[in-house]
Structure formats: C-alpha cells, structure tokens
Amino acid sequence: MCYPNINVLEIDLESYLTDHLYLIEKNPTTFKSVPYLVTTMCLAVPGKILEIDGDNAKVDFGGINRKANISLVDVSVGDYIIVHAGYAIQILSPEEAKETMDVWNEILEAQKGPN
Amino acid sequence: MNNDLKQFKLRDEKIAEKVTKKIREANVQMNVMHVCGTHQDTLVRYGLEEMLKEAGINIIQGPGCPVCVTTPREVEEMIKLAENGVTITAFGDMMKVPGEKKSLMHAKQEGADVRVVYSIDDAVEIAIKTDDPVVFMSVGFETTTPSTASAISRGAPDNFYILSCNRVIPPALDAILKMGELNLDGLIEPGHVSAIIGTKPYEPLSERYNIPQVVAGFEPLDLLMGVYMLVRQVKEGRAEVENEYDRVVKTEGNLKAQMMIEDVFQPIDTDWRGFPVIPDSGLKPREKYREHDARVVFSDMLDELKGKKFEERENCLCGEVLRGITEPNECELFGKACTPSSPIGPCMVSREGSCNIAYRYRGVG
Ligand code: SF4
Numbered sequence: 001m002c003y004p005n006i007n008v009l010e011i012d013l014e015s016y017l018t019d020h021l022y023l024i025e026k027n028p029t030t031f032k033s034v035p036y037l038v039t040t041m042c043l044a045v046p047g048k049i050l051e052i053d054g055d056n057a058k059v060d061f062g063g064i065n066r067k068a069n070i071s072l073v074d075v076s077v078g079d080y081i082i083v084h085a086g087y088a089i090q091i092l093s094p095e096e097a098k099e100t101m102d103v104w105n106e107i108l109e110a111q112k113g114p115n
Numbered sequence: 116m117n118n119d120l121k122q123f124k125l126r127d128e129k130i131a132e133k134v135t136k137k138i139r140e141a142n143v144q145m146n147v148m149h150v151c152g153t154h155q156d157t158l159v160r161y162g163l164e165e166m167l168k169e170a171g172i173n174i175i176q177g178p179g180c181p182v183c184v185t186t187p188r189e190v191e192e193m194i195k196l197a198e199n200g201v202t203i204t205a206f207g208d209m210m211k212v213p214g215e216k217k218s219l220m221h222a223k224q225e226g227a228d229v230r231v232v233y234s235i236d237d238a239v240e241i242a243i244k245t246d247d248p249v250v251f252m253s254v255g256f257e258t259t260t261p262s263t264a265s266a267i268s269r270g271a272p273d274n275f276y277i278l279s280c281n282r283v284i285p286p287a288l289d290a291i292l293k294m295g296e297l298n299l300d301g302l303i304e305p306g307h308v309s310a311i312i313g314t315k316p317y318e319p320l321s322e323r324y325n326i327p328q329v330v331a332g333f334e335p336l337d338l339l340m341g342v343y344m345l346v347r348q349v350k351e352g353r354a355e356v357e358n359e360y361d362r363v364v365k366t367e368g369n370l371k372a373q374m375m376i377e378d379v380f381q382p383i384d385t386d387w388r389g390f391p392v393i394p395d396s397g398l399k400p401r402e403k404y405r406e407h408d409a410r411v412v413f414s415d416m417l418d419e420l421k422g423k424k425f426e427e428r429e430n431c432l433c434g435e436v437l438r439g440i441t442e443p444n445e446c447e448l449f450g451k452a453c454t455p456s457s458p459i460g461p462c463m464v465s466r467e468g469s470c471n472i473a474y475r476y477r478g479v480g
Pocket residue numbers: 041042043150151152153154179180181256258305306307308467
C-alpha cells in the first residue's frame with residue numbers, strides 16, 4: 001500500500017518520534033538519560049522487541065533502545081509492540097488490518113479511473 | 116502554513132486529498148466528537164480541522180485527556196499526603212495541574228518530596244530503595260490503568276501505595292450523549308483506550324443513541340479515514356462501531372490487561388472535572404489490595420478533605436471546554452492570564468489539553 005504508516009510495519013518512526021515526543025524537542029540531553037520513552041499522557045509508541053528478561057524487554061524504537069514492561073502481553077523477540085508509560089499495551093499486527101485495508105482499497109480504486 | 120503542515124502535505128498530500136475529496140463528495144454535514152488529546156493534537160497540528168470543516172465536518176473535542184479531567188480534590192489529596200511527609204510520585208503531566216490553591220509543583224518548591232516518574236515501575240523502584248511510604252498518583256484511562264494493575268497484582272512492596280484517579284471512557288461517553296448538550300452525529304473513539312478494551316464496549320452506545328462510531332489511530336490519515344468511515348455510515352444509514360485502527364485494536368481488546376484491571380480494581384461512581392458524578396466511571400482498588408490503597412491507609416490524613424467543596428478557578432471555562440461546548444479562545448483568560456508556562460486551568464497544563472493545543476498551534480486570538 002502507498003501509505004507506509006497505515007499498512008506496513010516499517011513505520012516512519014523518526015517522524016513519529018519527533019512529532020510526538022515532547023522531551024526530545026525540549027531537551028535532548030534529558031531524553032538520553034531516561035530509561036523509557038517519554039510520551040504525553042496517553043500516547044503509545046511502536047517498537048520492536050530485541051531481548052526479553054522476565055517481565056522486561058529491550059525495545060528498539062527506531063534506533064533508540066529503551067526498556068519496556070511486557071507483563072500485559074504475550075510476546076517474543078522480534079514482535080512489534082505498542083508501548084505506553086513504560087508498558088507494552090498491545091502487539092502490532094498489520095496482517096489483521098483487513099477492515100481498514102478494504103476501505104483504503106475502496107478509496108484508491110475509485111481514483112484509478114479517469115480523473 | 117506551518118512547517119508540520121508542509122511536512123504532512125509532502126508526505127501524504129495525494130492520499131489525504133483523495134480521502135478529503137470522498138468526504139466532500141458525500142456532502143453531509145456532521146458534528147463529530149472525539150475524546151482524545153492525541154487526536155486533537157493531530158487534527159490541529161496538521162490543519163485537518165479546517166480541511167474537514169470545509170468538507171462539512173465539524174470536529175468537537177470532548178473530555179479527552181486523563182490529566183484534564185482529574186479533579187481539584189484528587190490533586191489536593193496528593194498535596195495533603197506530600198505535606199504530611201509522604202513521598203509522592205506522579206507523571207510529569209500532573210505536576211502543574213492546579214488543585215484548589217496550588218499544584219504538586221508548588222508543593223515541591225515548598226520542600227515536599229514530589230518526584231516525577233515515567234512509568235509506575237519507576238515509582239515501585241523508589242519504594243524498594245526506602246522504608247518510607249511512597250504513593251503513586253495513578254492517573255489514566257484504560258490505556259494506562261493496566262500498568263498500575265500489573266504493578267499491584269505482581270506484588271508491590273509493602274510501603275508502596277496508589278491513589279487511584281483512574282477513569283474509564285465508555286460511561287463518560289454515555290453521560291455526554293445523555294446530557295445532549297451537543298448535537299452529535301458521530302464519535303471517533305480513542306485508539307489506545309480501545310487497544311485495551313476492544314470495540315465491544317462501544318456497541319451499546321450505537322444502539323442506545325443511534326450514533327455511528329469509529330475507532331481511529333493517531334496519524335493524520337488515520338483520522339481522515341476515521342471521519343470518512345463515519346460519513347460512509349451516515350450515507351448508508353448505519354449506526355455501528357467500526358475499527359479504522361485494526362493494526363493495533365482487536366475486537367476483543369487486550370484480554371490479559373482487562374483481566375488484570377478486573378483483578379485489581381472495582382468500578383465506582385466518580386466525578387470528572389467539568390462533569391457531575393458519572394456512574395461507574397472511576398476505579399478503586401478491590402478489598403484484597405486495600406493495603407496498597409492510599410485512600411484507605413492514609414485515611415486519617417485525608418479525612419479533612421472529606422465532604423469539602425472545591426471551587427473551579429474564577430472565570431476558567433475548563434469545564435465547558437471539556438464538555439465540548441466552549442472553544443478555548445472563548446475563555447477570557449486564554450493566552451492572557453492563562454498560558455502553558457503559568458496555567459490557570461488544567462486544559463492549559465497538559466500537552467493534550469484543548470487550551471494548550473490551541474495555544475501552541477493556533478496562537479492567541
Ligand atoms: S488515547 Fe490517550 S490521549 Fe487519547 S483519550 Fe486516551 S488517554 Fe487521552
């Protein structure tokens with residue numbers, strides 16, 4: 001699909017992060033020292049699991065590695081997760097994104113004809 | 116045009132155009148409410164609000180941010196504990212939220228032990244390293260509540276307590292629809308709350324109020340798409356719950372997280388800033404976890420606050436802003452006495468508050 005943020009796992013993390021993580025904007029040095037990705041109250045950020053150690057995992061957020069608690073999800077190394085306030089809240093699974101895919105197709109199909 | 120908008124246009128201009136075109140072609144007038152600070156941020160930052168307005172869609176922000184709806188009482192409870200020598204931990208967003216007279220930030224400046232944490236696990240760490248009592252201000256909707264539930268149910272140290280300010284979204288939506296102050300034709304449901312609860316809890320609302328709902332993600336195209344899906348429902352005469360954010364949100368939600376919430380918390384009637392008491396919209400720790408419930412353990416310190424009435428700051432329209440009936444710039448304090456660096460109401464404090472977002476992207480006036 002054309003819109004990478006919507007349908008593939010290769011999320012455009014860099015722009016996602018600069019868009020949403022206010023600590024980076026405000027103070028890059030503080031950001032480096034914080035063990036979690038700091039988000040506004042309810043934002044959650046996608047990342048990939050690198051290592052698992054009990055309830056905690058090392059997670060790659062587009063090149064920045066941070067820890068996340070994985071007690072709320074059943075995951076293994078290599079899975080993509082959504083992390084909020086230091087906790088993985090759900091597994092990211094584009095294969096299941098069928099409902100949206102259909103509507104996207106509807107919109108994009110409709111445009112294929114003569115303009 | 117601001118930079119972000121340009122970036123969005125460069126990135127997705129064509130597709131965004133296509134979706135907006137479809138919305139415009141549908142030729143419907145709709146009032147759409149969302150209840151999510153992050154949605155509001157995306158809508159304003161990328162100028163979608165205006166694009167949609169031109170296409171006939173009027174977007175209204177409801178009580179979207181757990182920080183904003185935290186009541187002065189809850190802030191005062193934390194301050195009371197801090198003044199009694201208890202170590203207080205809270206998310207950074209809570210620090211500047213005004214209680215009746217001051218915020219946790221003020222209490223800290225006056226010497227109280229108030230610490231910012233990024234996760235409840237940080238707060239537990241602090242408790243492990245000391246014998247003194249440590250209280251975590253547990254703020255959040257369903258997105259955040261599971262982390263508190265997990266920390267408590269996995270076994271927190273004896274000197275660790277939570278003050279639950281946790282709230283749940285579906286009863287609040289029901290209350291808004293019941294109040295009927297707004298003429299709503301569709302709801303955009305918050306993606307990350309829904310990642311936990313799934314899509315089922317919204318179904319009774321569509322049945323009861325005959326209103327279309329779409330769960331949406333937080334990228335600009337997610338929101339345009341969400342609106343398009345609402346428009347399509349209206350066109351086809353449907354009022355259902357649809358899921359735009361299905362790459363994250365499953366129909367049944369996150370069952371493990373739901374079980375943990377269920378294990379640790381029970382529903383209670385709670386007021387929200389700007390709202391009267393909403394039945395079953397709050398959460399309190401169950402009896403079996405009472406030794407971690409700050410309201411139980413420190414009831415002697417908190418007793419004084421019982422039954423006390425807390426007034427909103429004079430002329431602050433946060434309550435109306437949270438109910439979606441007033442725009443931030445209609446408040447006479449907006450951008451004058453009230454700015455993000457010295458906020459008067461909570462809506463100016465949090466990055467997800469309507470007033471704060473309006474100030475940052477739209478400017479004053
Ligand atoms: S998803 Fe986050 S920003 Fe949106 S309503 Fe929930 S807590 Fe607020």
